[in-house]
Amino acid sequence: MQLLPVADAQSRLFALAPRVESETLPLRDAAGRWAAQDILANRTQPAADLSAMDGYAIRFADMPGPWTVIGESAAGRAFDGEVRTGEAVRIFTGAALPAGADTVLIQEEAARAGEALTLDGEGPPYLGRNTRARGLDFTIGDRLVAKGDRLTPARIAVAATGGHGTLGVNRRIRVAVAATGDELVPPGSTTSGLALPESNGIMIAAMLADLPVDIVDLGILPDRLETLRDAFAAARCDLLVTTGGASVGDHDLVRPAIEAAGGVIDFWRIALRPGKPMMAGRLRDATVLSLPGNPVSAFVTATLFVRPLVAHMAGARDPLPQTTHALLGEDLAANNARTDYMRAEIRDGRAYASTIQDSSMLLTLARSTCLIVRPGNAPAAKAGDSAEILVIA
Numbered sequence: 001m002q003l004l005p006v007a008d009a010q011s012r013l014f015a016l017a018p019r020v021e022s023e024t025l026p027l028r029d030a031a032g033r034w035a036a037q038d039i040l041a042n043r044t045q046p047a048a049d050l051s052a053m054d055g056y057a058i059r060f061a062d063m064p065g066p067w068t069v070i071g072e073s074a075a076g077r078a079f080d081g082e083v084r085t086g087e088a089v090r091i092f093t094g095a096a097l098p099a100g101a102d103t104v105l106i107q108e109e110a111a112r113a114g115e116a117l118t119l120d121g122e123g124p125p126y127l128g129r130n131t132r133a134r135g136l137d138f139t140i141g142d143r144l145v146a147k148g149d150r151l152t153p154a155r156i157a158v159a160a161t162g163g164h165g166t167l168g169v170n171r172r173i174r175v176a177v178a179a180t181g182d183e184l185v186p187p188g189s190t191t192s193g194l195a196l197p198e199s200n201g202i203m204i205a206a207m208l209a210d211l212p213v214d215i216v217d218l219g220i221l222p223d224r225l226e227t228l229r230d231a232f233a234a235a236r237c238d239l240l241v242t243t244g245g246a247s248v249g250d251h252d253l254v255r256p257a258i259e260a261a262g263g264v265i266d267f268w269r270i271a272l273r274p275g276k277p278m279m280a281g282r283l284r285d286a287t288v289l290s291l292p293g294n295p296v297s298a299f300v301t302a303t304l305f306v307r308p309l310v311a312h313m314a315g316a317r318d319p320l321p322q323t324t325h326a327l328l329g330e331d332l333a334a335n336n337a338r339t340d341y342m343r344a345e346i347r348d349g350r351a352y353a354s355t356i357q358d359s360s361m362l363l364t365l366a367r368s369t370c371l372i373v374r375p376g377n378a379p380a381a382k383a384g385d386s387a388e389i390l391v392i393a
């Protein structure tokens with residue numbers, strides 16, 4: 001059986017799902033979206049040479065004083081005269097440097113009696129000390145945020161300072177989530193016998209909570225072809241995520257149900273552990289991602305495929321999760337052909353894999369802070385070797 005490498009599956013998935021349209025939003029509502037265009041500065045920042053400290057604007061050539069104070073410059077209220085030899089202007093942080101002045105003497109190093117000002121300390125050591133030049137941060141026309149960048153708080157702030165009140169962003173993604181399985185009951189209901197509280201749908205919604213999505217909860221669907229078909233066909237969404245019923249058992253009906261609803265499967269089965277039986281396709285205007293039912297498999301495939309797909313559709317230039325490196329706390333055995341995402345904990349800067357890596361074990365997942373990425377056919381590794389990790393908590 002041919003298993004698709006993870007990276008190939010990710011690119012095929014992105015090729016299946018178009019980017020959504022853009023809209024214009026007030027800055028306050030744009031946080032967490034992706035920029036639909038480059039955001040260019042409409043103004044220069046700072047707009048003039050400013051003081052960086054509270055003190056006195058002077059001419060550096062006049063050091064070490066004394067000076068006569070001839071006026072005041074405050075933020076937003078500039079002194080409109082000129083500072084001549086021997087003169088100083090009282091100035092505050094963020095205020096415009098008056099014409100003629102080039103340096104600021106901080107007030108802690110100055111003594112003032114009426115309008116007479118003398119040096120009381122070392123004073124500024126060079127011309128321009130304690131000032132900010134016009135355009136220090138950026139100049140009109142500079143690119144502040146690139147198309148496809150996430151609108152982080154700092155990027156929202158720089159756009160505001162750059163003169164923008166609204167931004168072009170990609171719209172929110174409508175994600176329908178369906179859990180399938182006759183054994184499943186809603187969380188919190190009194191369980192008896194073999195009934196199992198549903199957790200995958202809840203977990204996936206939680207994993208998307210920081211992304212611009214509207215979740216359409218299709219609830220728990222039974223293992224019945226017609227019910228699944230009708231529910232999938234009726235879902236109005238950009239992305240349909242199902243869990244369970246993706247494997248080869250007699251009750252694994254997700255694939256036939258998608259096809260019966262008029263959908264087409266593009267790929268199935270990934271060289272991945274856990275998460276092998278994941279499949280992807282299209283159903284009308286929606287992309288479909290069917291995740292395996294085992295909770296850890298659902299978590300890993302949601303990390304590697306659902307979140308990146310949402311980010312891709314919402315305009316991200318770089319939608320894949322970022323990995324980093326850690327030293328292994330213990331030896332690891334050689335891997336087979338499937339890329340392995342091992343549940344692990346970081347302790348004292350070293351990554352320790354859980355002893356049992358069963359894809360049903362939620363408590364192990366809940367205690368893990370990272371996944372150790374073991375590429376397909378990786379040789380055995382030693383404690384102290386560097387390994388790729390994906391931080392998950």
Ligand SMILES: Nc1nc2c(c(=O)[nH]1)N[C@H]1C(S)=C(S)[C@@H](COP(=O)(O)OP(=O)(O)OC[C@H]3O[C@@H](n4cnc5c(N)ncnc54)[C@H](O)[C@@H]3O)O[C@H]1N2
Nearest residue numbers: 179181198199200201244245246247252276292293294297
């Ligand atoms: N003969 C084979 N059997 C299996 C294969 C295979 O290749 N050949 N693959 C195995 C792998 S790998 C996985 S992963 C599972 C995935 O199977 P399904 O996607 O069909 O998942 P289910 O059978 O429906 O459920 C598996 C497991 O997870 C529990 N589950 C399901 N949904 C939820 C939910 N929403 N919340 C909590 N728990 C859920 C379910 O009760 C089962 O215990 O197949 C292997 N079999």
Ligand code: MOO
Nearest residue numbers: 274275276297359
């Ligand atoms: O690949 Mo399954 O997802 O190992 O448990």
